Amino acid sequence: MTEIKFNVLIAEDEENIGNFISTILKTNGYKPIIATTGNQAIQCAESYCPDVILLDLGLPDMDGIDVISEIRKWAVTPIIVISARNRESEKVKALDAGADDYITKPFGNQELLARIRTALRHRRQPMGAETKTPMYHAGQLKIDFDKRRVFLGEEEIRLTQIEYKLVSLLAENAGKVITYESIIKDIWGPHADTNNRILRVNMANIRRKIEKNPAVPKYVFTEVGVGYRMLENELNS
Incomplete structure (x- = not known):
């Protein structure tokens, strides 16, 4: 575990x-x-x-x-x-x-x-998020916020600290577009490099771990020039 x-x-x-x-x-x-x-x-x-x-x-x-x-x-x-x-x-x-x-x-x-x-x-919760559901569940992807564990089907996905913070931030705001600037400020603080490079690298790593085809993502979408959006939580539907 x-x-x-x-x-x-x-x-x-x-x-x-x-x-x-x-x-x-x-x-x-x-x-x-x-x-x-x-x-x-x-x-x-x-x-x-x-x-x-x-x-x-x-x-x-x-x-x-x-x-x-x-x-x-x-x-x-x-x-x-x-x-x-x-x-x-x-x-x-x-x-x-x-x-x-x-x-x-x-x-x-x-x-x-x-x-x-x-x-x-x-x-x-950051950025005005509502009270969060204890779980995120969409398709095969499941996130247990309390235990900080991520599953794709029956397989547990191992994420780094930063990767988990990123994916949980997006999942807690599922369905909403979160801007690059807001994500960087929330995860790395107000004085972090704002050129998005470190964010892009971490998001690419996350997609390799949770997406069957990272080039055609099913869970984390890029809103070009704006930010990222997570597939809506089925538990809130």
């Missing part, structure tokens, strides 16, 4: 706490990424497209509130603040800036894991 792990970005400047959280995540099947400054956290959010961000507010180069505000300019990634600041005003400030949850230090392992699971279940 192939199951793509969830990436979790840990923005924490205290090495012992960062390593402690990283160990908890690895033990429970997550893939941690550690950033020790606010600028590094923003860069990692753009580069790695994490599924959840765990953010300490007391970073050495900039306040965590500013990190939240910057990331919220272009990403809907769930942000869970983990901070020693326990005043109600601090919590309200972080939540108003765009954080999804707030945990006060010290915290228990199980509480942290429960908050992450909740954040993953309630992830906001």
Whole structure:
């Protein structure tokens, strides 16, 4: 069974706490990424497209509130603040800036894991997408969004992290044309190369894996000069 792990970005400047959280995540099947400054956290959010961000507010180069505000300019990634600041005003400030949850230090392992699971279940959808169906099913292609698994008939298709993010983005917005610019911004962040080359390469790889004849696609269509469109989800018909 192939199951793509969830990436979790840990923005924490205290090495012992960062390593402690990283160990908890690895033990429970997550893939941690550690950033020790606010600028590094923003860069990692753009580069790695994490599924959840765990953010300490007391970073050495900039306040965590500013990190939240910057990331919220272009990403809907769930942000869970983990901070020693326990005043109600601090919590309200972080939540108003765009954080999804707030945990006060010290915290228990199980509480942290429960908050992450909740954040993953309630992830906001990009580009105004409606509440997503837990499955995509069209023809022989099936995508289980919760388990992050893709099947073509009975065969499980192995995708890279980026390939899965691309195909799931299109599937969650099935039937709609998603522009090249919107896809690049959603997957790679606002400062990514906009010449579409990396997008075209990844889409070509996806088509080789899910299309019987990539030259005559059945599931992912190119709207020339505009973007891509996924075949409508039969479960929504």
